[in-house]
Every structure is written in structure tokens, then in C-alpha cells.
Amino acid sequence: MSKIPLNTPVLDPRIKRVDLESTYGTTAIGENEHWISWEVFHQKKRGDQHVHVGIVHAPDAQLALLFAKEQFGRRLACVNLWVTKSSDIFSFSYDDEDIFDNATAPEKQYREASGFRVMEKINRYKKSKQKA
């Protein structure tokens, strides 16, 4: 424990209540002392999807939920939260982003509503009827 002299008198009454100089040492935070991380999913209102909003560090699921409630449910409308360990999330690599490229490709129009020209056909039919 090394004491570090303070340059100015402590102004914070909360801090004055503790013997600051006597406890100033070299505490180091150990590896994993902040526990594991949990991914938090937030549901704004009933009927909405749960949406990923961030993480909390917690030693277990119940504390993760309590912490998530405070960090992600205290200022946003919220009806429900999910948490899951970060280590339980599986994901594609962004290197493989191109495997999704064809999702919106023009060749896939056959599965879009816009890929079908119904009105054109109806109008063509009506026109031909008028002629007849």
C-alpha cells in the first residue's frame, strides 16, 4: 500500500467520510473479475420483437436480468427482456456476407409481388374485349 498525497483538500462529503489516503493502494482488477457477458434483448411493447440492445456483465442469469432491467429498461419503454450468454450466440462471419447477396437480386423477382404484372394482363384482356 502506497499513500499518494492529495493536492487539494477533499471536497466531497461522501469521500470525506472514508479514509481515502489510508486505503490508496494498488488494487488491480483480476482477470474475469467482471464476470462473463450476456447479450440483452429488449421488447418495447407486447406484440413487438425482442431486439438486441447491448450487453451486461453478470455472474448468473438472474443478476444479468436485474442488471439488464436497469441498464436497458430504465429509460426505454419495456415490457420484457431476454438475456443469453454471449458464448451461446452463434453467428456467420462478415467475410461470408456475400452468401446473402442474392436475397434481393433481380433474378429472384419470381418470389416478389412486384414480379407479377396482373393489372397489365387484365387491361390487355379488357382492351381486346372492347375491340371485339
Place this chain on the structure above:
Amino acid sequence: MEAIKNLLFRMADDELIYGHRMSEWTGMGPIMEEDIAFSSMAQDKIGHALANYSILEKEFQTANPDKLAFFRKENELMNCQLVELSNHEYDFSLVRHFLFDHADFIRYEMLSTSSFAPLAQLSKKIKGELKYHVLHADTWLTRLGNATEESHARMQSALNELWNYALGIFEPSDFEAELIAEKIFDGEKVLQQKWMEKISPIIEKANLKIPSSSAPVYGGRKGYHTDQLQPLLTEMAEVISSEAEGTEW
């Protein structure tokens, strides 16, 4: 009328002082997530004090909440001594949180059917907040009571230190009979019984023991306080009382 006012002052003063003690942890909690959680509860408690002082002002034409909270003398405050004790370490604060918040939760639950409508309404309004406070307290107590030798010893020692103060929450007032007869509040005695029934199994689950000898610390409700209250009151009044009452800040 004096009976209801007395009850409101006891509740408001408890919440005011306890909320201030909790707020001292803001920015200084053991880990960020918990810091945020504790700070929310400090805000809730101070908010409950404000709600009760507001009822006093509205229903009984007392001074406004700021004056009631920040300009009264130490011997006019009716909070129990449990809430005024300095924070010490986190174990002490958590055990106090557990002991006080269970009593607070049950008190409001009892008041939800009070014949005094403003308290019954307030009780319904803050039910969710109180439920969360109790959940938070129970979660930590059961975990730290069962975690390591050190954490268990710390929690047990805090419980020993705080137990008699906690019993002081239930110091009877001069108005118990009146409150019960008028169906305003079922009284401190019933509250204490319910509280014991509720917390005993949780303390057991936390592998902790309720101290065998008990000597309730009374006096707070009559304006007798420990030497730890006045310094806090001085701080609370420092800025607001530096100008004439009613000055906007």
C-alpha cells in the same frame, strides 16, 4: 388527522433519509451494473418521500415538500435510526436494503386497502418499484450469503449489526389504535409479524441466522437520532438554506 400525518411523516422521513444514503453509492458501486441499479432505487425512494410530503401538503396544508424535507430540525424528523446510519461497506448497505425494503414493501401492500385514499393510490402506483427493490435485495442476499466464506461472514456480521435497528422500524406510534380503528393502517405490530414471516425463509435460504437476542432500537420515531444523522442533514440543507426559503434553484 394527527394520526395520518404522523404516519405520513414517518414514511416520508424514512424514504428521504434512506434515499440519500442509497444515493451516496451513485458512482461508487462495486461494479457498474450494480451501481446503476442501486442508483435507480435511490431515486425511487427519494421520489416516494416526495410523494408522501406532497400528500401532506395537499391534504393537510403543511409546508411544501422542499421545506419539509430540507428545513426541519433533527429532532423533528421521525425516521427510524436504521435508515440514517452511514453506509459503511456494501455488505452493510445490502443487508439494510433487504431489511428495510421488505418492511417498506409490506407496509405499502397493507396500505393498498387503506381507507385514506391518497395512500391507497400511492401504494398502487409504486407497487412495481417496490417489487423490484425486494427482488434485487433477495437476489444479492441469497447469493452473497452462499458464495464465499468471506462474503458469508460479511453478510452475517452486517445482519447482526443491523438487526436491532431493523426492529426499530416498527416502533409503535401514539396513534396505533386510531389508525387501526379507522382502517387507515393495520399497525406496526401486524407489519412486523408479516415482515418476520416474509424474511425468515429468505434469510435461511441465504444460509444466514437471525440474531437470537433482540433489543429493538427505538427513539427515531420520536425524534431521537444517532450522531450520524445531523451531518447528513447539514449537507442536505447546505445549498438550499443558503438563500431565503422559497428561492428557486
Place this chain on the structure above:
Amino acid sequence: MYGGGYIQEEKQEATSPIDDAQKLAEFEARIDRGEKIEPHDWMPADYRKQLIRMIEQHAHSEVIGALPEGTWITRAPGFRRKLALIAKVQDEIGHAHLLYSAAETLGKSREQMINDLLTGKSKYSNVFNYPAKTWADVTVIGFLIDAGAIVNQVANSKGSYGPYCRALERICYEESFHLKQGHDAFITLATGTKAQHDMLQDALNRWWKPIMHFHGPPDKISEHTAKLMRWKVKMATNDDMRNQFLDMYVPKILEIGITIPDPNLKKNEATGQWEFSDPDWDEFKRVINGDGPCNAERLAVRQYVEEHGKWVRTAMMNPNQKVVIPFA
């Protein structure tokens, strides 16, 4: 496919100094297209390093920034100010949490970051090395330091790193409340009793220098700075941000009868640039290197907090749990 989190090996590969030219070109093209970089992406080692440094310092600033204002929680005058102040300081811890989380995705653990704060290896915003002597100091911080921070954060929220942008989006939303409550408290003192007005003027006189320091000394336009700006790590020069701050807030100070303690402060309408006296960059350097009025106290308090919270954290540690880098 990544399983069980964003795995450690990948991080090491990514921080390897061999910055493959083709990967770099793709990376820069992505940024040019206005797309975001995500944690799993390949990124130049220097990009990762600078981002960690910047986000970490930002997080530390929130943690330390909670102290000068936290000082005034028990003393805050009246219910309204008190509740707002607790909520604001709470938000700052919340911001620190969001920022540390963003930095974690780059591969530095929260524990390491906090250790670097405690040993002084990693810096935080210099303004928090000055004391909050009176209630008026809290209103100056709440209004003008938060305003300065918003200028900075709004710029950075348009940067290239996804997790940092996401954190800043929420932070900026919450900061708007901070700024408003600070402005409200500032106006109340400025237009209140003589004692209140004088207290505020005194506080502003004390804080003006640190406020001018807030956005940092003029940037040396080096190749390095140019690179960071191209990579959208640094979004504007320090001088530009300071100028924007002065543009927005000098009128708001003057309009309520508070003066600014710099006779040379004026806007050059021709250039659009503010001119001011030398804000004493030597003092800035002295303070940032540890010789400010509160540096020792700030770190001592954090040290105290960490030391006294340690038993709670270690009691709940579970050595069997698998620690991974979060996805956020």
C-alpha cells in the same frame, strides 16, 4: 461461422501487423461507401488500437466525470434538482458501461481497461481534474461540459465503427436531458438572486479555461491525423469542434447576463472562426500529466471504490464460466 462468441484467436489474427494491401483497400472502400465496420471484420491494427484508445478514454471520462457531480448529490437543493442530478450521474455510469462494452468488442477486456485507468496508463478527460467547489460548478458542468461533450459525441456517432456508433446514439439521446437540465439550472442561477448570479459567474470564471481545453489543443495536421480522419475514427479537428461549441453556446451564456472571462473572445465574421486568448496549453499539458488540482483525488477515489467492491466481485466469480468477447 463463429460459435461461442467472438473467439480470441481471430482477434490475434486481426491485430497482426501484416496489413494485407488488398484487405486494407476493401476496408477503406467500405468506409468510403459509408458502411460501418463491425467487430468481426478485418481491420488495420492501427485502426483497432486508436479506437480502443479513444473509446476507452471516453468510458473513463464518464466514470471519473461522475465524481465531481456526485459530490453534490446529497447537497443538491430541493427534490427536483436532486432527482435530476442522481439520474444524470447514473446515466454517466450507464454511458461508461455502454462504452466499455463497445471497446470490449475490439478485444480489450473491461478489467484491463479499468486497470489502465487506475495506474494512470490510460487517460480521461482533463476537465474532471478540476474541483466542483460550489453548486454553481455543477450547473456549469451540467450545461457547458455536457454541451462540449455533445458536440464531440454527435460527430463521433457518424464514425465508422458500428458498436461505438450504436453506443453513442443512445448516449446522445440521454445527453439531451443532461444538457437541458444543466441549461435550466444555469439560467435559474443566472437570473436568480444576486448571490446565485455571483456564484455562477465565479464558477464560470474558474471553469472557462478547462472548457477551452475541453476539445484538446489544435491538431497537428500529420499524416497520422489525416489517416484517422479518412478511417472515420476522428471526425473533426479539435479546433473545428471548439469552434462549433463556441458558436452554439457563447450566445446562450451572454443572453442571460453572464460574462465570459476572456476580453479577446470574439467571432471573426469573415472567417467564421472564433478568436480567443491563449488558453494556456502548458497548464493543459501539466494537468493531463498528473499535476492538476484533483488528479490524485480522482484516482484515489476510484482505487478506493475498486478495492472496496472487490470482495463482491470475487465472491461471485465462477472459474468454470467461459469468457468470450461480447457481440455488442
